[in-house]
Amino acid sequence: MEEFVVRGQNKRSPANDAISPRKKIKLERMKQEEEEEEEDEFSHPVPWQKIEAEGLDCDYALLFSKEEADHLLKQLEEEVVYSTGEEAKVQIFGKVYDIPRKQATHGDAGLTYTYSGVARLACPWTPTLEYIRDAVTKATGQTFNFVLVNRYKDGRDHMGEHRDDEKELDPLCPIASVSLGAPRDFVFRHRDTRGKRTRRQIEPVKLELAHGSLLLMNSPTNTFWYHGLPVRKKISLPRVNLTFRRILLDQKKRPSVDSQQGTSD
Template sequence: MDSSFNHEASLFDSQPVKSDIPIEDGSLCLWHPLLPPEQADMLFTQLTKTLQWQQDSMAIAGKQVLIPRLQAWYGDAGSQYSYSGIALEPLPWTAELLTIKNTLEAITQQPFNSVLANYYRDGNDSVAWHQDNEPELGHNPVIASLSLGETRQFQLRHLNGNYPTVKLNLPHNALLLMSGSTQQYWLHQIPKTKKVVGPRINLTFRFIKH
């Protein structure tokens, strides 16, 4: 591990600037840039190499199909998580992930005890429309989503269809916080793209109710 990596409780020297993104029936906030550039670059490199990435499968029309991305689940003991028939047991926190968790808790003033890491290798990797509304996340969960690497478009669609799709190009070193009733009323996705894009890591920090 690079000895210059900062494993202090927080990675920022001053409070990053927060921007509110207005939506109906929910709350979105964006911080960019979140971390000092050299720390964000180092984190991307380290996480690419050190997280225990795997390609899980899910049942579609009675067949097991590989999900179009790699993922890894880390967290406190007992923070099991399931979605779309995929059951995830938490791996122990790495030093990098624990440092990021402490940083995000300090910025957002929200507790987190787990993180779903997604690795999008290129434009063919994606995540389909969904809500983070599993029972173990509780009512109105707070999701802190940190993007590292290539810019990808993040889209949100209201369930009643009366509002335009929200499209956010999330760049390297950006934190998006979804809170309030966002997961009740909005679906979100990362669509595939035909553009030539490099890899992206997305870390979605959550709080699992025991």
């Protein structure tokens, strides 16, 4: 199932030799203004592929060429400093474990993000993270104030199944996931199919996230579907993943998820 975001056609004035020079200039100015407005809104139109299942709504596209993705990955390897100590651990059912990958958090000044029992303060944006964030904004029309960086040194580094449903996140904003480096399998599993007492038979959705790709996880995906990055021992090359998010500055103004999705978790 594919859907493409197609850039709108520019309005064109009919060819007419009888139009006065003054009116021609005015029409040309109007056309130029329309082109500038369109360029500001979506400077980098990309072909989107729609990925859908019951309660799952995602959009996928190649955002960067191989050459640009190679350059961005190289820059990130030089710029990003990953967490150590307590911030490199995760709490699961009361037990603390080392995170099976490297992590870093960046964003606007003063932002914090809490998950798995650990609060993480956002470091300032690096030039490359700002560049990628702006490219994602131009492609999607969405703004983001925080990014979680995950680095997988090879296929043994992984991420367990989880949902990005923390209270700090704006539920009306999609999570934008940019992948750089080795392609990896990304698996969605419906919440009703997990555990020993599965209530329903719903097939998981598996994607291979390519080098330079962008995956948008739209509402209500994170209500109904868990996602994870499983171990792939044959992969020897690193991968860096950036998940751009919008954190609410005033959680009292948090939009109602129920009113938007018609359900609660």
